[in-house]
Amino acid sequence: MIYFYDGTKEAFLTALALSFHDGEPFLTSGNKQLVLGQESVFVRTDVERAKKIEARLLSFDKDCMGDLDTILRSGEPNKDNIALAYFRLIAEKKRPVRMMLSEDAALAADECMRRVGFEIHRFHGFVRFLATASGALYAPVSPDNDICDLLVPHFRARMPKIPFVIHDVKRKKAAVYDGENTFLAPLGEAEVVLAADEMQWQNLWKKYYNSVNIPSRERLKQMRGYMPVRYWKFMPEKQRPDDGEEDQGAPSPPSKRRK
Amino acid sequence: MCYNGGMIDEKTLTILTESAKYDVSCSSSGSGRKNEGGIGNGYASGCCHSFTPDGRCISLLKILLSNDCIYNCKYCLNRRDNDIPRATATADDICGLVMDFYKRNYIEGLFLSSAVHISPNFTMEQLYLVVKKLRTEYNFHGYIHVKGIPHADMEIVNKTALFADRMSFNIELPSEQSLKLLAPQKDRESLLIPMSKLQREKEIFKAEKKKGHFLPAGQTTQMIVGASPEKDGMILRLSEGLYRKKGLKRVYYSSYVPVVHDTLLPEVAGGALREHRLYQADWLLRFYGFDAEELLPADGDLSPDYDPKCAWALAHMDLFPVEVNRAPLEMLLRVPGIGARGAQKILNARKYTKLTFEHLKKMRIVLKRARHFITANGKFYGANETAVRGLLAAAETQANAEQLSLFSMNETALSALTGEL
Ligand code: SF4
Numbered sequence: 001m002i003y004f005y006d007g008t009k010e011a012f013l014t015a016l017a018l019s020f021h022d023g024e025p026f027l028t029s030g031n032k033q034l035v036l037g038q039e040s041v042f043v044r045t046d047v048e049r050a051k052k053i054e055a056r057l058l059s060f061d062k063d064c065m066g067d068l069d070t071i072l073r074s075g076e077p078n079k080d081n082i083a084l085a086y087f088r089l090i091a092e093k094k095r096p097v098r099m100m101l102s103e104d105a106a107l108a109a110d111e112c113m114r115r116v117g118f119e120i121h122r123f124h125g126f127v128r129f130l131a132t133a134s135g136a137l138y139a140p141v142s143p144d145n146d147i148c149d150l151l152v153p154h155f156r157a158r159m160p161k162i163p164f165v166i167h168d169v170k171r172k173k174a175a176v177y178d179g180e181n182t183f184l185a186p187l188g189e190a191e192v193v194l195a196a197d198e199m200q201w202q203n204l205w206k207k208y209y210n211s212v213n214i215p216s217r218e219r220l221k222q223m224r225g226y227m228p229v230r231y232w233k234f235m236p237e238k239q240r241p242d243d244g245e246e247d248q249g250a251p252s253p254p255s256k257r258r259k
Numbered sequence: 260m261c262y263n264g265g266m267i268d269e270k271t272l273t274i275l276t277e278s279a280k281y282d283v284s285c286s287s288s289g290s291g292r293k294n295e296g297g298i299g300n301g302y303a304s305g306c307c308h309s310f311t312p313d314g315r316c317i318s319l320l321k322i323l324l325s326n327d328c329i330y331n332c333k334y335c336l337n338r339r340d341n342d343i344p345r346a347t348a349t350a351d352d353i354c355g356l357v358m359d360f361y362k363r364n365y366i367e368g369l370f371l372s373s374a375v376h377i378s379p380n381f382t383m384e385q386l387y388l389v390v391k392k393l394r395t396e397y398n399f400h401g402y403i404h405v406k407g408i409p410h411a412d413m414e415i416v417n418k419t420a421l422f423a424d425r426m427s428f429n430i431e432l433p434s435e436q437s438l439k440l441l442a443p444q445k446d447r448e449s450l451l452i453p454m455s456k457l458q459r460e461k462e463i464f465k466a467e468k469k470k471g472h473f474l475p476a477g478q479t480t481q482m483i484v485g486a487s488p489e490k491d492g493m494i495l496r497l498s499e500g501l502y503r504k505k506g507l508k509r510v511y512y513s514s515y516v517p518v519v520h521d522t523l524l525p526e527v528a529g530g531a532l533r534e535h536r537l538y539q540a541d542w543l544l545r546f547y548g549f550d551a552e553e554l555l556p557a558d559g560d561l562s563p564d565y566d567p568k569c570a571w572a573l574a575h576m577d578l579f580p581v582e583v584n585r586a587p588l589e590m591l592l593r594v595p596g597i598g599a600r601g602a603q604k605i606l607n608a609r610k611y612t613k614l615t616f617e618h619l620k621k622m623r624i625v626l627k628r629a630r631h632f633i634t635a636n637g638k639f640y641g642a643n644e645t646a647v648r649g650l651l652a653a654a655e656t657q658a659n660a661e662q663l664s665l666f667s668m669n670e671t672a673l674s675a676l677t678g679e680l
Pocket of ligand 1: 328329330331332335336337338339373374375442
């Protein structure tokens, strides 16, 4: 049976309960092409039931809801089933299973969570803020996983007096720190007025980036391994020099770059 | 913002960066400095902000305060006799650059070095003034690594250490003779003694539980390999001593790049492979419980054909295969192909079940090399010893084709690479 749900934690827990005795459940929060004759159901969130299930799962593993949050943030198409199999395993073993890496479900969940965690770590480095005229900082991002709000604590801890916005342009939402509180808001397009000297600083940064490189030791494959091309879009240092200063936001098409 | 720094001009920035770029260390790890108002904090595991086309990580703003040198080290671009553009930045130039780069998240902090400008004491004092200003006037709490200037008074060095997260006196070359020949104004003493003194000073600081910080991320050093004739065996013994006796956090090896011509220097660059092998062996010294003695004789070089762990295992085939369900951690770590993370996965998983090769494969333990050295639930899937040598050497050639270079890698990125040695 195919279970459609809305991607929220409560709906997931409801689906977990609904599908518990299903030998071959397939859970999805995205679009799935139905094959003729396949049975499907749309899971309607049952808050009471979800609460009960959550309490029961927590009694097996007090940290498992954190895992659920992490897995549901994954950009992997199959994340819903990874979560489902993982929580079915917890329910079956009635104990934490995250170390049971010889179990497929535990291993898949571990790898999925690891990828989310790794991207958060990478983004602590790869996020690029633009200084705006108001003094606030603005960073457009486009991560694989739904993590923009998880990036806030890191920057908040180091710049507690500067308000900033981390804008996930793909998911059309933004994590905002207003100098005191953090919140998440839907945001399609942002209108940003840059600080007068923003482009000069970006230019200095590009100069630095180009000067610190040792051309005789070129290893482009390595560079791309550590810093995948899909992340370059918002990095000033990876924009082609001839883009000029007006065209900062433009992604540099990887195909045009020298191999 | 609470500062009014100007903006360094492009040309000065370019000159001082070009002059600093051959320095290999760039790591920002090891400091958990907290934000105390103002901007910045430490990120204990280190953080890469960008990668340059040479595959290196940019973590810190790596720059010289001045490249105008009175010394004449033969291998160095900034040597007195070399005809290159010279520049000297002001403290505010550097501070402004750090603050504005930091808040845009371009960098994790500053790695400030300098040529010996005017005199060692003058230079050290200038470096001190920059970091003091950055900490006290600009209120910066991010990472700062400062180069120690040989022959400078310890008093200036010590007060600098109160503001820096890490300091490094560079060993430069692996032996006293080479130093004499290639860096005539420096000597071993002027490099090693400050290291010991800083180490002692830090212990006193800790013992007296003084407020503030004293090099929370410790000391590092760096040496050039391939400019002088020292063998790997000698180099690794030197590193081992620096780790175990001087308490250094990292030794960086920088493969010699000919940037100036001199009859005393080789015309060709030292290979990236040698540098890579040294880093692998260094890693074994620090995290895998190996001694230099076990890895190679003092007058020997590391094998270009096998990584140092593999070479060691091949010389100790009598200890293998080991059973993954029983072998202690120390032994698992010595299996070629099983790294720290792999060993940990095995320890965890074997609590719940008897591990078979199928399990290991599923857990993504790389078995290409490891299978020759382990049994899983009594089963052995390796080849016999002669075949093993052939197979492993072949596997290595492929890896070398990719020419991994680890110079100046951030600790985290490094562990990802060398973790599965
Ligand atoms: S002291 Fe030697 S190594 Fe340092 S900048 Fe001067 S010439 Fe170069």
